[in-house]
Amino acid sequence: MSDDAEVTAPAYPTAETTEQFAENIRDVRQRIDAAARRAGRDPEDVRLLPVSKTVPEERLRLAIKAGATFLGENKVQEALRKSENLADIPDLRWAVIGHLQTNKAKFVARFASEFHALDRLKAAEALQRRLEIEDRTLDVYVQVNTSAEESKFGLDPDAVDGFVAQLPAFDRLNVVGFMTLAIFSSDEERVRSCFQTLRSLRDRVCDLAPGGLRPEKLSMGMSGDYEAAVEEGATTVRVGQAIFGSRSVPDSYYWPNPTDGTDA
Numbered sequence: 001m002s003d004d005a006e007v008t009a010p011a012y013p014t015a016e017t018t019e020q021f022a023e024n025i026r027d028v029r030q031r032i033d034a035a036a037r038r039a040g041r042d043p044e045d046v047r048l049l050p051v052s053k054t055v056p057e058e059r060l061r062l063a064i065k066a067g068a069t070f071l072g073e074n075k076v077q078e079a080l081r082k083s084e085n086l087a088d089i090p091d092l093r094w095a096v097i098g099h100l101q102t103n104k105a106k107f108v109a110r111f112a113s114e115f116h117a118l119d120r121l122k123a124a125e126a127l128q129r130r131l132e133i134e135d136r137t138l139d140v141y142v143q144v145n146t147s148a149e150e151s152k153f154g155l156d157p158d159a160v161d162g163f164v165a166q167l168p169a170f171d172r173l174n175v176v177g178f179m180t181l182a183i184f185s186s187d188e189e190r191v192r193s194c195f196q197t198l199r200s201l202r203d204r205v206c207d208l209a210p211g212g213l214r215p216e217k218l219s220m221g222m223s224g225d226y227e228a229a230v231e232e233g234a235t236t237v238r239v240g241q242a243i244f245g246s247r248s249v250p251d252s253y254y255w256p257n258p259t260d261g262t263d264a
């Protein structure tokens with residue numbers, strides 16, 4: 001962490017009622033809209049994806065009542081459990097936004113509408129095979145490591161063209177865009193530069209259209225940095241704590257060091 005050690009996460013109050021959820025969602029939405037307008041963008045081009053990891057199903061029901069209809073989860077098993085326990089809610093959809101171990105692809109193929117962390121062919125192959133079995137398709141974002149931090153999953157920016165060019169072979173995957181996690185830093189310029197890297201990479205890939213693909217969407221920005229992300233072109237922001245409240249589980253549980261993984 002070294003020079004980023006001074007970063008302390010702000011405390012977000014825990015939403016406990018439908019009204020509090022509605023308020024938090026409204027507040028985040030207004031900030032998104034304002035950021036979009038500052039950048040000369042149409043606020044309607046930015047989607048708010050509430051990230052519900054660690055939040056139990058009872059509280060999710062309140063958030064859903066307050067208007068959340070699409071939820072993001074980092075871990076497949078946690079998402080699967082919640083999708084089953086909330087299966088009575090019509091039209092609720094799920095995005096898996098965390099690293100995928102290939103042996104969990106079968107679950108993602110079953111319940112998820114989106115996957116935001118595609119960063120290797122092995123995962124694409126596993127998803128394709130399982131989606132064929134389920135006779136489904138999946139919207140996917142290619143994850144890029146824009147911060148050059150070892151603790152982040154995602155492709156090296158230089159590897160993206162070659163990777164994307166191979167994706168048309170997987171006809172069950174709709175390659176819709178790119179995803180990144182910015183550096184965790186109080187230096188806003190360094191955070192912004194991660195978002196700018198993703199945007200210019202997207203522009204370049206869409207110009208080249210490798211394999212005929214034009215993945216135009218940008219999934220970037222979380223509770224601490226989503227306004228900057230919107231100013232830099234995000235089309236989806238993934239916001240957890242600012243809606244649900246601070247998490248007690250450390251982020252390292254959700255973002256393990258990829259070099260420690262057994263299935264990287």
Ligand SMILES: *Cc1c(COP(=O)(O)O)cnc(C)c1O
Pocket residue numbers: 051053074097098181221222223224238239240241242254
């Ligand atoms: C948890 C998580 C988020 C949301 O982070 P918050 O700080 O709760 O807004 C966004 N993206 C990914 C990949 C996550 O795991």
